[in-house]
Amino acid sequence: MVAAASMAARNRPQAEDLRLPVHGTARMNNRTRELIAFTFLRLSALIVVLPIALIICLLVIQGAPALSLKFLFSYPSEGMRAGGIFPAIVGTIYLVLGTIVFAVPLGVMAAVYLSEYARPNALTRLIRLSIVNLAGVPSIVYGLFGFGIFVLLLGFGVSLLAGSLTLALLVLPVVIVAAEEALLSVPQTFREASLALGATKWQTIRRVVLPNALPGVITGVVLAIARAAGETAPILFTVAAFYLPRLPRSIFDQAMALPYHLFIMSTQVPNAPPGIQWGTALALLIIVLGMNLIAAVIRARFRRRRPW
């Protein structure tokens, strides 16, 4: 308390502020100032909420009329100026599945390392710094990396495999951070009880810690899916195709993808019908926000039902 008070005093160099408000006008001044400041704060919240509301309303109003079953389940036709987005949806689903296959086992194991094995030393510090940096690397740099290493160096070509691996790297920090948080929330006493029964450390992790952390881990996985489904820059040169007349048949095939499709429909195809553009944007938004909503619901239910 004393430290806080002296700190507050240190941060107030002006003499007038140090004095308690003695007469009415000074008090009035402070109150008025507070009123003005709070009005500005409320206004800034409004300034932030308005564009978000506008973006979502626009997408729903403009995109909803285009979203028919025919649009979702047919191929683009007439030089992309008609038809639907079926191959782009399927391509995005394949890409997301591929991403999960690579990112989840590795991410969860790395989280297990951090929560169960890591000691507070330089190595752990370096690992944490690496995760922060992986999360901060620009998505286009992931695209370059994936192109350089998976497409060219390892010879996978522009393919689902190269794209999935690239996206997996991008979402790895998302999975690790969520999984670690979930693992840390499992009470220490659970581990002690298991070890006291004679279980090894790995048995404890597999039978006690991981099952109890599962909902949190799943939350992380769903968030990773949302992220992977919406990214464009990393797939530009690793997997995305402008147009394919058929669905990909192997992991070495190229694929169309929803975010890339939206990009080309709004910048590369002259006179693209607005209905197709807005419909594609809304479909992508529904998938991504839907995944986020699912993650939020799992998290909320997990918190409520937690047995401890």
Added chain:
Amino acid sequence: MAGDRRKITDAVMEAVIRFSGITTIVFVVLIFVLLLRNGLPVFRYTSVPKFLFGRDWLPLSGVFGILPLILGSLLVTAGAVVIAVPLGVAVAVYIAEVAPPRVKEFLKPIVETLAAIPSVVIGFIGLLVLAPVVQRLFSLPTGLTAFTGSVVLALMALPTITSIAEDAITAVPRDYRAASLALGATRWQTIRMAVVPAARSGIFSGAMLGIGRVIGETMAVLMVTGNAAVVPTTIFEPVRTMTATIAAEMGETVQYSPHYFALFAIGLVLFVITFAINLLADLAVRRSMASR
């Protein structure tokens, strides 16, 4: 015997898990090495000063000066920071200190939703809705300008800045507020002179991470800034950022050509910049934790 097998499994799994932890370091190093290997060869065709400070980006003629691209990125980023940092911090203060619980519960998910919208969707809206407004408002020849990019990027940096700043403000001990209020300060004086100063490392860290996100942002910028690779003079002109250049040109280059190397070298510059920004933000967070 069964006990032996258990012990072996235990040791094997520990090794696998340790390895998984260390792969995160391996990936960062791998990205850096690959960018170096594919980027440095550009200096067989140009010099470091000519590359960094050359005023002309004419890849088809073999002239690789990235100054206009660096300035493009800086201009768009600076504009976004001017808008997003004060606004983001103000919203954080509002959510943490002023808003009634019900408003708070409504605002937080909205800000999180903004973070989840894919950048290509934001770019699409910027292209179709914001750019025409900017063009008419300032009577410009085109609405695809650095300013448009700044507005779009500010929107994308806001959730990062707001959520980290809000965490930092909420983490300020209650005692600070109680002490300040007990001295007769108003709530606003308490916020301004006790709470926000105590949370400044966290606020700084949020601002840095927001800047990191803005500098690295690709698709939205590619779609709304007009992509003119010239040294910009005002914010109402088309510019081209480093990220947009890579995105727009990588698909058309010949492998292992000077142009290919030059694009990887831009990637290297971006990697180094974002690495430094993340390090700064991380140090700020650690400092604020250590002082508690």
